[in-house]
Amino acid sequence: MSQINYRTINVDQLDPESSVNFPMETLLPATLPQPETSSDAANIANQVRQLLRGGDAEGALRTALDTAPLGGDDRAKEVHLATVIEVLQGIRQAEMARVLEGVCGADGGAERADCLMKYIYKGMSSSSGPGGAKSAKSVSPQSTGGFSQIQGRNLGEGGGGQQMSVLLNWHEKLVDLTGTGSIVRVMTDRRTV
């Protein structure tokens, strides 16, 4: 017994009520929407695209943020991330402030602003080339059990840089509107996008 280095024993593993087995689901609020699948997300993507083509950028962004698959699986979340980024890229820089005020100013706007901030951070963490988030899985590290939405950064070449600059522009405009509180909430919120 004298050979054991007691400092290296993980005491939590020996505890019957170990915090290692912390049930993460208990941290999700009861108001979480129904789980969605990737096909649901794809349907929404089509609706959003139609709105965007019709020139209603504000409506497209609002629809995309209101239908975020907070309770969906990873695949649905990826499809929806691509949709949101497509919308963000489809809005001209001169229109950004006006669209943001429309989307985040109305009723429930604070929720939408927080949701958009989550997508901006997720987009920045997984952008890689013109495929956007679709190819992210193979290159960016896995998230750690959903505790954090901030993953290893992966600065892709080519289209990635352009997407990053779009997201950074949105980020700047959004922080002007919602302050640092919104960034902090991206880190604490367990309802990941």
Add this chain to the structure above:
Amino acid sequence: MAAPQVHHLFHSPIADHSFSSDKQTLAVARENNVELYQSSGNKFTLSDELKGHEKTVTSVDIAPNSGRIVTCSQDRNAYVWEQTPSGWKPTLVLLRINRAATFVRWSPSEQKFAVGSGARLISVCYFEEENDWWISKHLKKPIRSTITTLAWHPNSVLLAAGSTDSHARVFSSFIKGIDTRPEPSAWGERLPFNTICGEFLNDSAGWIQGVAFSPSGNALAFTGHDSSVTVVYPSAPEQPPRAMLNISTRLLPLNSLIWNGENEIIAAGHDCEPFRFSGDENGWQLVGSLENKDSGAGGAREESALNMFRQMDLKGQTQVDTKLKSTHQNTVNTVRAFDETNGQVSSFSTSGVDGRVVVWTI
């Protein structure tokens, strides 16, 4: 609003502070010791040190009537300090915890105190005359992570706790022989020890950093690391609350909060200045900062040409930009009522990482 009184005590963080009821003594947790300051004129001077803890002291509280001081520390111990003719005498309290103690507060009756800890439990401690020592009972059941903050209901039975599992909870800490049976309230009617009277979770789910009961005890406010303040109005025992209002702010997270009457909350945290919230059951909003930035102590001074050239010479810049415009120069850890009558706070004190204790007049 009068200018705040600033007491810059030292250059290290203050984990917690507490004033005696006559406001002449100030206890401050500094590293492994608690320092006692006496008021002299409008300054506080160091008068005594409470030494005994072996690790960082995390919390300190002076009982307003008995004058006893309770401290707790990362060394997993709590001491009750009593003043004797030969100085302050510590009594060890058996907390029976295997992680750091994080927070301690006397109950309003001063018969008990509660210690939160990293061992996922709260020790409710009371004095047992027969054996002549402080013993503790554990509140344990649904707590899944470290307790960061505690607050007592005015009836000394209900206890609110905030935790890093993002839940704010209300427990009964009723101890037979110590407490008198409390009046039934919206929180519950029969309240045996470890009754869970409420369990609340925010949508954005940050670690809870501060909790407080309203002066009547019929509402609970908590603030978390998601930069929001949530106010809960319970309806009846075992029922969902009548209203649960969340104010998500554009600020950095708030660490501590107090009520001023039933319709106002004062909170401070990582933005280094206190903020005022107001509202009722129908809605709450952020009113604004309590700091008067135009004439604040750290505010921008008139820059003379001499000053400008001196700065350029010494530091290569025209202005000192390492000083915040707020009175506190770093995160505020604790907000406490300094002067209150019937729940109306006329002044409050804050302490923070910058080693300052500030008394604000509303």
